[in-house]
Amino acid sequence: MVTVDNILVEQQRNDVSLNRYSGRFAPSPTGPLHFGSLITAVASYCDAKSHDGQWIVRIEDTDIPRIYPGSEDHILKCLEAFEFESDATIIFQKDRLDIYESVLKDLHDQGLVYACQCTRKMLGSNHIYAGTCRELHLPLEHQAIRVKVHDENICFEDILQxxxxxxxxxxxxxxxxxxxxGIINYQLAVVxxxxxxxITHVVRGADLLDNTERQIYLAQILGYPQLEYMHLPLAMNEHGTKLSKQNLAQALDTAQAPQLLSQAILALGQLxxxxxxxxxxxxxxxxxxxxNSIPKGTEISGFFK
Structure with a gap:
């Protein structure tokens, strides 16, 4: 198994009770929480608690340049206003960079990753990387680090999709x-x-569905157990695009917490x-x-703000 220091692993995993079901809500502070975020929080919380599981909050803030000023405070205030309680101490990924670096070192020592000098300009519009730097054995410093993948199908059965x-x-x-x-990629940090x-179950938006095979692959080469996944349909705005920070979705109004919570529960098809x-x-x-009452597909009918 490729992993971080065994003592560290034991300490980290002993901080939480490893129930049969353990879920999480892991927002990124690139903007304030919006109604789509609330739907994810409600679904992940209810699914965990209905299975007598635990529910953990994690702030995924490795992309430090994209952190929106005040958004971390807004996330914490929303959690308080909507009375969500994490069953473990809330962690911030930007405080854990040494852990991810340790995993990268282990992967490099086993020949599973390599340095890449290719720039976006060099790669052009081709989104499939051709392995240009695989055999160059470049030094790791000041280069991107890529993981080697193989010609194999990675499949999973999503609970909804x-x-x-x-x-x-x-x-x-x-x-x-x-x-x-130097920014640690989301795929590595989350795994x-x-x-x-x-964590045993991941409940999140369908916009992250295509990330899952990458995360399953990383878990495989790291020797981690495979998780269960449930990707939720997305709340859409009046223009037919998903609610997101990039699309300037309206920030949650904590003064309207009960009303918004009720709307989120109904949007998920619940009583x-x-x-x-x-x-x-x-x-x-x-x-x-x-x-079984959650709307099918990748979008929730109706328009939200």
């Missing part, structure tokens, strides 16, 4: 785990932290809950939670 497969060699090529500017936090304190509403939503 069904079977999904990808051959990474033909669909993507060797992909980046660390950028030339390492899901393992260290004992309505009584307007009350958010914690009481969440308890009722958990008791009524039904995966």
């Amino acid at each position: 069904g079977q999904h497969c990808s051959n990474l060699e033909y669909d993507l090529g060797d992909f980046v785990l660390k950028r030339r500017d 390492v932290d899901d393992y260290l936090q004992g 309505p809950v009584d307007l009350d304190r958010p914690s009481v509403m969440l308890k009722q939503a958990v008791a009524q939670w039904d995966r």
